[in-house]
Amino acid sequence: MSSNKKYWKSVEELNENSSIVETLQQNEFVQEIPTDEFLGDKSSLENSSTSRRDFLKYVGFSTAAASLAACEGPVKKSIPYVVQPDRIVPGVANYYATTIADGYDFASVLIKTREGRPIKVENNNLAASNGDANARVHASVLSLYDNSRLQGPKKAGEDISWDVLDKEVGAKLNSLGGKQIVLLTQTFASPSTSKLITEFKAKYQNVKHVVYDAVSQSEALDAYQVMYGERALADYDFEKVNTIVSVAADFLGDWQGGGYDSGYAKGRIPKNGKMSKHIQFESNMSLTGANADKRIPVTPSQQKQVLAALYTYVTGSGSKSSLGADLDAEVVKVAKQIQKAGSNAVVVTGLQDADAQLVVLAINKEIQSKAFNESTPRTIRQGDAKAVAQLVKDMNAGRVGGLLIAGVNPMYTLPNASEFKTGLEKVDVSVAFSMHSDETASECNYIATTPYYLESWGDVELKKGSYSLIQPTIQPLFDTRQFQETLLKWTGNSATYHDYIKSAWTGILGGTSWNQALHDGVLVKPSLPKQGLVEALETPEGDVPTSVDAAAAPVTQGPNLGAAARRLSNAKSNGLELVLYTKTALGDGQQANNPWLQEMPDPITRASWDNYLTVSKADAEQLGLTNENVSNGALNGSYAKVTVDGIEVVAPVIIQPGQAKGSVGLALGYGKSKGFKEEMKVGVNAYPLYKNHNAVQNVSVAAAEGVHEFACVQLHNTLMGRGDIVKETTLEIFNTKDKHDWNAIPEVSKNHIEYEVTSPEVDLWDEFDRSVGHHFNLSVDLNACTGCGACVIACHAENNVPVVGKSEIRRSRDMHWLRIDRYYSSQDSFESDNEKKDNIAGLGSSLSEFSEMENPSDNPQVVFQPVMCQHCNHAPCETVCPVAATSHGRQGQNHMAYNRCVGTRYCGNNCPYKVRRFNWFLYNNNDEFDYNMNNDLGRMVLNPDVVVRSRGVMEKCSMCIQMTQKTILDAKREGRPVKDGEFQTACSAACSSGAMVFGDINDKDSKVAKLKEDDRMYHLLEHVGTKPNVMYHTKVRNTTEA
Amino acid sequence: MKQVKHRNSASKILILGTVFLFTFFNPVFGQDEVAADAVVATEASSGGDVAKGEELFKSLCAACHKRYKKMTGPALFGVADKYEREWLYSWIKNSAAMIASGDAQAVAIFEEYNKTAMNAFPQLTNTDIDNILAYVMVPKAEPVAAAGGAVAGGETDGSGISANVLLAILALVFLMLMVVLFLVNNTLRRFAEANNIELPDSESKTPIWKAFVQNQFLVLVTAILLLLASGYFVYGYFMQVGVDQGYAPIQPIHYSHKIHAGDNKIECKYCHSSARVSKTSGIPSLNVCMNCHKSISEVADATATAEHSKEFYDGEIQKLYKAVGWDEETQKYTGETEPVKWVRIHNLPDFAYFNHSQHVSVAGVECQKCHGPVEEMEVMYQHAPLTMGWCINCHRETNVKVADNKYYEKIHKELSKKYGVDQLTAAQMGGLECGKCHY
Secondary structure, three states: OOOOOOOOOOOOHHHHOOHHHHHHHHHHOOOOOOHHHHHOHHHHHHHHHHHHHOOOOOOOOOOOOOOHHHOOOOOOOEEEHHHHOOOOOOEEEEEEEEEEEEEOOEEEEEEEEOEEEEEEEEEEEOOOOOOOOOOOHHHHHHHHOOOOOOOOOOOOOOHHHHHHHHHHHHHHHHOOOOOEEEEEEEEOHHHHHHHHHHHHHHHOOOOOEEEOOOOOOOEEEHHHHHHHHHOOOEOOOOHOOEEHHHHHHHOOOOOHHHOOOHHHHHHHEEEEEOOOEEEEEEEEOOHHHOOOEEEEOOOOOHHHHHHHHHHHHHHHHOOOOOHHHHHHHHHHHEEEEEEEHHHHEEEEEEOOHHHHHHHHHHHHHHHOOOEEEEEEEEOOOOOOOOHHHHHHHHHOOOOOOEEEEEEOOOHHOOOOOHHHHHHHHHOEEEEOOOOOOOHHHHHHHOOOOOOOHHOOOOOEEEEEEEEEOOOOOOOOOOOOOOHHHHHHHOOOOOHHHHHHHHOOOHHOOOOHHHHHHHHEEEEOOOOOOHHHHHOOOOOOOOOOOOOOHHHHHHHHHOOOOOHHHHHHHOOOOOEEEEEEEOOOEOOOOOOOOOHHHHOOOOOOOOOOOOOOEOOHHHHHHOOOOOEEEEOOOOOEEEEEEEEOEEEEEEEEEEOOOOOOOOEEEEOOOOOOOOOOOOOHHHOOOHHHHHHHHHEEEEEEEEEEEEEEEOOOOOOOOEEOOOOOOOOOOEHHHOOOOHHHHHHOOOEEEEEEEEOOOOOHHHHHOOOOOOOOOOEEEEEEEOOOOOOOOHHHHHHHHHHHOOOOOOHHHHOOOOOOOOOEEEEEEOOOOHHHHHHHHHHHHHHHHHHHHHHOOOOOOOOOEEEEEEOOOOOOOOHHHHHHOOOOOOOEEOOOEEOOOOOOOOOOOOHHOOOOOOEEEOOOOHHHHHHHOOOOOOOOOOOOOOOOHHHOOOOEEEEEOOOHHHHHHHHHHHHHHHHOOOOOOOOHHHHHOOOOOOOOEEEEOOOOHHHHHHOOOOOOOOOOOHHHHOOOOOOEEEEEEEEOOO | OHHHHHHHHHHHHHHHHHHHHHHHHHHHHHHHHHHHHHHHHHHHOOOOOHHHHHHHHHHOOOOOOOOOOOOOOOOOOOOOHHOHHHHHHHHOHHHHHHHHHHHHHHHHHHHHOOOOOOHHHHHEEEEEEEHHHHHHHHOOOOHHHHHHHHHHHHHHHHHHHHHEEEHHHHHHHHHHHHHHHHHHHHHHHHHHHHHOOOOOOOOOOOOOHHHHHHHHHHHHHOOOOOOHHHHHHHHHHHOOOOOOOOOOOOOOOOOOOHHHHHHHOHHHHOHHHHHHHHOOOOOOOOOHHHHHOOOOOOOOOOOOOOOOOOOHHHHHHHHHHHHOOOEEEEEEEEOOOOOOOOOOOOOOOOOOOOOHHHHOOOOOOOHHHHHHHHOOOOOOOOOOOOHHHHHHHHHHOOOOOOOHHHHHHHHHHHHHHHHHOOEEEEEEHHHOOOEEEOO
């Protein structure tokens, strides 16, 4: 692309008369190489004991010696089991059902183990709810092998034994003289743990249990309690409705614990001419907003007003709308749509404000939304922000004698961490139940080192009546003891926690056997008497969670919704509003030490290894904040100083298209400082700004000194009308017009006759016969893909993809075999992008208009497109390989023989999809890349069926040939044909939204064969004629207005 | 050099002589011992037939008893002297009844052996029992075997020396012939000189090497031949780099496949069971060894070979017991284990994927096809080169085993039609594609 843009690396370059720049341009080496000095001095040469001949001799000898030594193979040892466990066969994977419940992520999963090592997380298809692992859960298997984990209990930094710890802590807890003992824990949502804590309370007097969620849902919990008498979160099933209105609820992200995407995606695939309609009001560009049919950027205070207005329009009661005319008109339209859909609509909000939550519950009640299920509220958030605030006060007042902290890191996540620290010093005995010597644990008297969830027992009630079990999948790696085990010991119970759960579950199991429940990992009991949960959720004494305002009237009288709506409509803001959010990769920051997650690009900004302040373009211009692409393509951004009530945080800036003007966003979970590797200490800690556990804060932002270097993997943001990459249409056109109008196959002319490019007439190549045997195809539905990134991490885990680090990513040397491209539209829609491109006339107009199209619009439409090797039937890479390292298989996979590759990179250059990755370095066993592959512990996660690539070879997606081969082998061994659905790739198995479907198109009844015949099907860059085996389905947007 | 050799063989002759003496006299001693043994046996039998007893003992008792060693049950040598014959009859026929009846001796034994009940053998007649007792009362014949072994060793040594001596004698004869010829030649010359006969001078021809150098054609041809030959050898050298055919490392325990798979005909997959289901054939875990070696703590006399004595093999079994933590005295596991660090023989590079179950279970390939005559290997070695060319050749030649496998039904029908053959080879099935083995 021609452009007269001038790129520069430093300001100095802009100065035409600068002598430094001139010198630098002329000289390759900044410092002279001292050849003259060395060779010119005769005496020093003569004095040198090594003559030229000696040198040659040494070189010759060492080369010969090295090559001779290399001929001798190393002696390898094989050490079999002494007594081989029954179920373990070396070389065959075992799967165990378990559940992750780290207080932030809750999901029932299967763990794949090889020779007793967990190596991968899979979705548990038996689980009715939360059976889908997100990117963090997929990556959690690597956190098991984190070599910064503590290896045993500690006292003031010194190793001690468990016996000593038990004795000392036990003695201290018994001699507190009436002071409180406080259990500060994560949300366990565990029936047995609740029972255990009750027993602990009975044993030690004056015990208080405070549940703390780092990212608070306290207000939503309070609102639900006011409305329904239970402290839980409303449960929604988006599959059941056709109109979804969300006000700042990132339900495809981490809202209320996540896990809503599979239901949502099912409604998004047009069936019989119908699909759901999704309208999103939000300020940050979230994953959910990016998927919405209509996204309306509004600031948090406006969001409250929107909710108040919606309430008024839908219920007919409430106060008058306080919105501006334009926004009001939009809200009226939305309200009409809700009314039209009736019970087929749902409204959700992510505002941590009891009024907002109450109003939403009221609207859903009014329209009797089918998505809302009152009988199964979610119990996976139980934190009480007010109780935590009270605890800090109590600690500082010296009322707390013993503090047991389990699963939380308040010194890092509390906005008033310094107050917590002074309070902690006044506590007689503090014990941290932690895996790392993190910010909190290192301040406590004792660290009772805990095992990871993959080494523990446990149980979880994900939502009412849905139970899951946690079982160990590996022997504890270190001398650890889980929190519950310790509590059992301290309450004088000699049972193991495993036996304790078993006995606690006798009531829950009913007719199911324990072994069956453990095998399935999940158990659903629809009609459970209303006790387990409420007892479990014992509220801290003297601090009944009352909402701050009048809305918290006794339940019997019903909440005062009118007042709540009035308060909402009066919401005001002074200046900029900061919205703290959590990123797909790191969440609340518990797994910040996980290199897979750090390197996973954010779905929206495509930046990895960082958090940043997202600012709208208008605000950025006003504040003097800039983003710039430097000459090697990498992104630089200025810093901004963000101030909330005197607390300053300096963060780099990314100008985010779609950010509501007047708002800025900053991700939590970064900037951890203690208990992990230097390499991972990236980003800034935003928790100090998280005042009163409220994600919305009034801030002042000012430009700060310096330039930040981002590691961004995608640099051109817009599609620029290239409709052959992402095809998109509206539901109306999709329903009414012919396929040719919205998904035309490109045509070429031969002898002045137009042929479709798929026609054999215009094919340069002879077609292979692929009709026999399997022919694998992967289908990606752009309508169902939410961009969540679970596939990216699953691919990492399955295929031993290396982590390269921030500076390499910045050099565009990322190794992801599967990337999810994100495109913005430069006009209001992708349609108008196309029109604009088509109407360009002449060179002059093309120069100016193309450069305009580089800029995304203020509120762009967004498309996510997963791109992996397309496994072209006519692959351009295969023809240019000089050593035939890449070749085609009959089953449709493009093979890559790493041992044959000599690293010319011709294939990568010739690939139109840019999916081939070159190993610039040796990424394993290399101290320069000190990530998981550089230590024995971290290497335990490697998949033994896939080779670890070395330096200097190309690698790429293999369409998980190790998995398809395994499926075929299993069928051969059992002497049966392969059933549809058996063939999977890591990405298709991880895709919980059903966007990726993998299978054999020669099996005409298979799902993927039918998808290939679908009208929406197209191939990426079809006009190139590569005939890929990966297909995409045109994105359809529901733009119909009520 | 020759001198030294002579001296050597002279000393060898000396040794040989003594050894010859030994060999002549020794068998006599050996026979004496055996005869004495037989006398003892018949004496002990007291009317029982040792041969029949041995047969019965091996089929019924050997699982739990040994003659001279405690196992699950007591050592049986001397048992006929220790107990009344009648008591033994009823004990062997039904021990449980005796314990139940409260017989003091019976209860004592039952207690001593951890209340392990002995099987009842009501089918045995008193004569049978007499025969068995006759067999178990044969005393152990130990020192003889050792002496015999030494002699056997001496004998083999002797035969080696005699071959050398023969050669030496031949050499001597030739040397003498040469000396004689030289002397004759000299004498003839002297006669010629004396008779003044002119000896014809050998013509001064161009030496052959000069002629060769002058013939440029020959030089060229030789140079080309030399180059080709060296090329051939250099190529050969490089092609064997990393090919460890014949690699037979010394293992921490001398495990003889010959004894297990050859002599005792144990199925390969009894121990290497994971070859059926997994990509690896698996080195058997030690508990698999103990399935048999719990009761086999020493090898039979016949197992010993010239190379390895019975003591050697018994010592290797003791290594297994140490590794697995088995206490022979108490017949219990101590729990102290020392996993065995075997040296891996068959090493494929990481970038090559090989799956045993594909070949063993699906294709039904015999283990010997790749691993060679394992049942004859005293020391396991790498039989096949394990090179890619070797894999590919087999894939080209071997037909896919499709019979009774529903997986292949459709694909085989269509593909064989396409290629116009009745039987598809692995290569035609796609077994030569890079990605099938390299990922």
